[in-house]
Amino acid sequence: MPEGPSIVILKEQAGKFLRRRILAASSRVGIDPSLLVGQRVVALRSWGKHFLIQFPRFSIRIHFLLFGSYLIDSAKPGPAKLSLRFGNGEINFYACSVKVIEQDLDTIYDWSADVMSEQWDPAKARKKLRAAPGMLACDALLDQHTFSGVGNIIKNEVLFRIRVHPLSRIGLLPAAKLRQLVDQARTYSFDFLQWKKANVLKRHWLAHTKTTCPRCDVALFERELGKSRRRSFHCNRCQVKYVKSKSAASSQ
């Protein structure tokens, strides 16, 4: 469920509730249903992995974390974390974090950090990366302030595509590689979106969950790497590790 492109799909699927009023609501997350009933959906938005349902005076933020799910016009046996019924159907959210946001979304969200947004700003992303030269490539891609929406799958596939080892230091990437990293974070996310819609996402994975490098035909490594300790699938042969050399001659 959780990576940015999947939230874009949700936003599209929930589109039929736009401008509709909530007729009934229930929640297991401490939101008073009477706050919701009668509210009209004025916008459905997303910021990375955040799904936002905007009403005139407040918004609801859904985050699916690792296990969250939703169903439109059907329900699971157990009670939903949040259930919204409209005249033309219903939407149910499970195992997710739900928060009421009182502030204006445009003041608290930087849309330019969302790789799926029309306002995505690659120059800003490069600037943030240059400000954190010691960061590992595998952590940088998962940093939601820089690449909002990128998750572990996209991280692994982007690094494989651009042939950068997950343990590379951001500050040691050549400028062209840094640019590729930023560009592919967005490009791969849109590929992910199309493949997911066509139900063929997994078959396009080159590194994630793979045991052999499709370029080199050697074993791929799988390790929990970086501050994030997330699974990193990588090829030690074709993915270049940009690290400070131990020999003084070539060190920076």
Added chain:
DNA sequence: CCGGTTGTTCAGCG
């Protein structure tokens, strides 16, 4: 049945 996971937050510690 157990182990693993497309993620984040927070308490506790040095």
Added chain:
DNA sequence: GCGCTGAACAACCG
């Protein structure tokens, strides 16, 4: 106050 670590949360699959 900081960075780091581990726990907690949670549902489903194989």
